[in-house]
Amino acid sequence: MKKILIIGNSLSAWSIASAFVNKKVNITIIGDKNKIFGAQQLSPNGFRALKKLTENNDVKQIVHEIVKFQINSYNNNNNETRNLKNFYFNEFDLKYFSVSKEMLINFLIKNVKSKIQINEINKSCVGIIQRNTEKLEVLMDNNEPISADIIIGCDGVNGITRKYVCGTTKIVKKQVFRGVSDDKIKLLLEQKTLELNFSSYGHIVSYPFINNNKKYINYVFIPNRFFQNSNELLNKIKSIPKFSTIEWNEGYFYFYEDEIQPLYKNNVLLFGDAGFCFEPHLAQVGNNIIEDANYLKFLLEKNNLYHEIFENFSRNTSPKKRKLKSISNIVGISFGINTLTKLRDNLVSNFSDQLICNFLKKVWYD
Numbered sequence: 001m002k003k004i005l006i007i008g009n010s011l012s013a014w015s016i017a018s019a020f021v022n023k024k025v026n027i028t029i030i031g032d033k034n035k036i037f038g039a040q041q042l043s044p045n046g047f048r049a050l051k052k053l054t055e056n057n058d059v060k061q062i063v064h065e066i067v068k069f070q071i072n073s074y075n076n077n078n079n080e081t082r083n084l085k086n087f088y089f090n091e092f093d094l095k096y097f098s099v100s101k102e103m104l105i106n107f108l109i110k111n112v113k114s115k116i117q118i119n120e121i122n123k124s125c126v127g128i129i130q131r132n133t134e135k136l137e138v139l140m141d142n143n144e145p146i147s148a149d150i151i152i153g154c155d156g157v158n159g160i161t162r163k164y165v166c167g168t169t170k171i172v173k174k175q176v177f178r179g180v181s182d183d184k185i186k187l188l189l190e191q192k193t194l195e196l197n198f199s200s201y202g203h204i205v206s207y208p209f210i211n212n213n214k215k216y217i218n219y220v221f222i223p224n225r226f227f228q229n230s231n232e233l234l235n236k237i238k239s240i241p242k243f244s245t246i247e248w249n250e251g252y253f254y255f256y257e258d259e260i261q262p263l264y265k266n267n268v269l270l271f272g273d274a275g276f277c278f279e280p281h282l283a284q285v286g287n288n289i290i291e292d293a294n295y296l297k298f299l300l301e302k303n304n305l306y307h308e309i310f311e312n313f314s315r316n317t318s319p320k321k322r323k324l325k326s327i328s329n330i331v332g333i334s335f336g337i338n339t340l341t342k343l344r345d346n347l348v349s350n351f352s353d354q355l356i357c358n359f360l361k362k363v364w365y366d
C-alpha cells in the first residue's frame with residue numbers, strides 16, 4: 001500500500017485527502033493545530049466541486065446563500081457612499097454562497113474520516129530528504145525522519161515543499177486587514193449581500209456568513225498601493241462611518257510573481273497555495289483548490305500510476321490558473337486606483353447585468 005504524507009492541515013490538505021478516499025493508500029497528515037478565522041466566498045464552481053468531491057449533499061447545511069452583489073464607491077471629500085451597481089445572482093440562475101472556514105474544513109475532515117482512516121501528526125516538519133529515486137523522507141522538527149512513497153505539499157505559499165519542487169520563487173507580500181462582526185443592524189442591512197466598496201484608501205469586501213448557527217459579517221480590506229503599510233491607514237478607514245466600529249486584524253497575503261510552475265517532481269506534488277497562488281480579488285484561489293481536488297479524484301478513479309496522474313494534473317490545471325492570475329491582477333489594479341476614480345465608477349455603474357454574468361461565468365467555468 002502506497003504511503004502518502006500530506007504536509008499541512010488546512011483547506012488544501014483535507015481537500016486532497018478527500019480525493020483519495022476510494023484508493024487503497026495509507027495517508028498521514030502532518031501539521032500544527034490551526035487557528036481558523038472568518039469565511040470565504042464559495043462560487044458555483046467551488047460549490048459544485050465540493051458536492052462531487054465529498055459525495056455529500058449536506059454541504060448545503062454549511063453554506064449561506066448570497067443573492068445580491070452590490071458595488072459602492074465611497075467619496076472621502078463629502079463622506080458619501082454612492083451605489084454603483086446591484087447584480088442579482090438568481091436572475092441568471094447562479095448560486096453564490098459564503099462559508100465559514102472552520103465549518104468548511106471540519107466538513108471535509110468529518111467526511112474523509114467517515115470513509116478512511118487517517119493518521120495525524122500535530123507537529124511541523126523542516127525538510128524533505130531524497131534518499132534515492134524511490135525513497136523519500138520528511139524530517140520532523142525534532143529531527144525524526146518519516147518515510148513516504150509520495151509527499152503532497154499543502155503547506156501554503158511559504159512552505160518547504162514549494163522550495164523543494166520549484167527552488168526559489170518570487171513571492172509578493174501585501175498587507176490586508178480582516179474583521180468579523182456580529183452587529184445586528186449591519187447584519188440586517190447586509191442580509192444575503194456581497195458588498196464591494198471602493199475608497200481612496202483601498203477596497204473593502206464584506207458578506208454575511210454563518211458559523212455554528214450564529215450570523216456574522218466577514219470583512220476584508222485591501223489597502224491600495226498608495227496606502228500599503230501606511231501608518232495613518234487604520235485611522236483613515238475608521239473615518240468611513242460604515243467601517244468605524246470594525247476591529248481590524250492586520251495580516252498579509254502572498255502570491256507568486258513567477259510564471260505558473262510545474263507542480264510535480266520526484267514523487268512530491270504541490271497542492272493548494274503551495275502550487276498556485278494568485279491575488280485574491282476574484283475569490284477563486286480556495287474555490288480552485290476544491291475544484292482541483294475533485295479533478296484529481298476523477299484522474300485517480302481512472303488510473304493507478306501515480307506518476308502519470310500527477311504529471312497530467314500538473315499540466316492540465318496550469319492553463320486555467322495562468323488565466324485567472326492575469327485577470328485577478330487586472331481586477332486588483334482597477335479596484336485599487338485612486339486617480340480617475342470617477343471614470344471607473346461611471347464605467348461600473350454602466351455595466352449591464354449580462355456583462356457581469358458573462359465575466360463571472362468566464363472566471364468560474366472557462
Ligand SMILES: Cc1cc2nc3c(=O)[nH]c(=O)nc-3n(C[C@H](O)[C@H](O)[C@H](O)COP(=O)(O)OP(=O)(O)OC[C@H]3O[C@@H](n4cnc5c(N)ncnc54)[C@H](O)[C@@H]3O)c2cc1C
Pocket residue numbers: 007008009010011012013030031032034039040041042046123124125126154155156157158159160176220252253254271272273274280283284285286287288289
Ligand atoms: C484576503 C484573502 C481573501 C480570500 N478570500 C477567498 C474567497 O473568498 N474564496 C476563495 O475561494 N479563496 C479565498 N482566498 C484564498 C484561500 O483562503 C486560500 O487559497 C486557502 O485558504 C489556502 O489554503 P491552503 O491549505 O493551500 O494553505 P494555507 O491555508 O496557507 O495552509 C497551509 C497549512 O500548512 C501548514 N504548514 C506550513 N508549513 C508547514 C510545515 N513545515 N509543517 C507542517 N505544516 C505546515 C500551516 O500551518 C497551514 O495550516 C482568500 C485569500 C486571502 C488572502
